[in-house]
Amino acid sequence: MTSDTDVLVLGGAGVDTVVHVPELPLAFADSYMIRPGITARAGQSGDFVALGLTALGLRTHHLDMIGDDTEGDLVRALHRDHGIPLTAIPQPAGTKxxxxxxxxxxxxxxxxxDTRSTASDRLPEATVRELAAASRHAHVVITPPCAQALPLLREAGLTLSTDLHDWDGADPYHEPFALEADLVFLSATALADPERTLRDIAARGRARIVVATAGAQGAHLLADGELIHVPPAEPPAPVVDSNGAGDAFASGFLFGWLNGEDPRRCARYGAIAGAHACTVPSTxxxxxxxxxxxxxAARPESPAATPAAVEEGDRALIPGLD
Structure with a gap:
């Protein structure tokens, strides 16, 4: 069966207002003078995954709930400018x-x-079914409307991926996404024992591949029961912003996976894409x-880390590079 779309991205469309601060955590003060300024731009998790996949040559379609507001106009313009098909379901509460x-x-x-969503938010069943029928794969962002769409995507026979972001391995909200996806991404930032969480996801759910990104320490890859440490890729320029690095990793990994590459190679692609994202200002x-x-990717890889190095990396996670 032929498909019009390689990846259907569900959820994660929105606008970020980027504020550069002199330090984190930010010390209390009456006011701060901000340079290089304060910028609002379209681009949240689903947007960045759709952008990354499109730039890598995968036919991508984005589906989400978007408001009739200034933020929604920015989201629509982003997709239009990059040639990414967008199906925007009206969101009365406003764009995320x-x-x-x-x-x-x-x-x-x-x-x-958190006011930009309601408990009753749903992606229309007929729309999800129609787009799923024309797609090879779906990447699902962890928002409530997308959780409701998981059974429909399964019925359509698609493979699924998701990003649990900074899940602690226990919050039940994330479990439907973690257990329904064939490919699971998450950050190791909040995990006391990354290996245990990765193996638990694989044991209880459908996933044959689970990846926990660990910023400058690389990533933990569980593929068909084997745990592998993925070395970090060298950034091509100075690191200026970690925003979107995890989404870039997922895009690079999916590029390899949907082209039949070995999981190690997919993770190499993800690491390179994530490192690149860290060199791009968040504006x-x-x-x-x-x-x-x-x-x-054609350049020689860094040598794989030893188990001791992996353990040291777990103690030195860099928050935000996920």
Whole structure:
């Protein structure tokens, strides 16, 4: 069966207001003078995954609930400018938005506006079924409307991926996503024992591949029961912002996986894409291209870390690079 779309991305469309601060955590003060300024731009998790996949040559379609507001206009313009098909379901509560505080070392603190959603939010069943029928794979962002769509995607026979972000391995909200996906990404930042969490996801759910990114320490890859440490990729320029690094990793990994690559190779692609994202200021939405990714992947890899090095890396996780 032929498909019009390689990856259907569900959820995660929104606008971030980026504020550069002198330090994180930010000390209390009456006011701060901010340079290089305060910028609002479209680009949350689903947006960044869709951008990354498109730049890597995968036919991508984005589906989410978006408001009839200024933020929604920014989201629609982002997709239009990059040639990404967008199906926007009206969201009366408004388009998702957040404030990102970015420190001098590139770490970030995100503040999400929780008023931009309601418990009754749903992606229309007929729309999900129609788009799923024309797609090879679905990447599902962990928002409530997307949780409701999981059974429909399964019925359509799609493979699924998701990103649990900074899940602690216990919060029940994340479990439907973790257990229904064939490929699970998450950050190791909040995990006391990454290996235990990865193996628990694989044992209780459908996933044959689970990846916990660990910032500058690389990533933990569980593939068909084997745990592998993935070395970090060398950033091509100074690190300025970690925003979008995890989404870039997922995009690079999916590029390899959907092209039948070995999981180790997929993780190498993910690491390269994530490292590239850390060199892009959060006020921009530049992503690595297919040509750049393949050229960097052709260079010799760093030697794999020893088990002792992995353990040391777990103690030295860099918050935000996830």
């Amino acid at each position: 938005r957040a404030v990102n505080l970015v420190g001098p070392d590139g770490r970030r603190l995100s503040l999400y506006d 921009r939405t530049d992503v690595i291209t297919r040509t750049e990714l393949l050229a960097r």
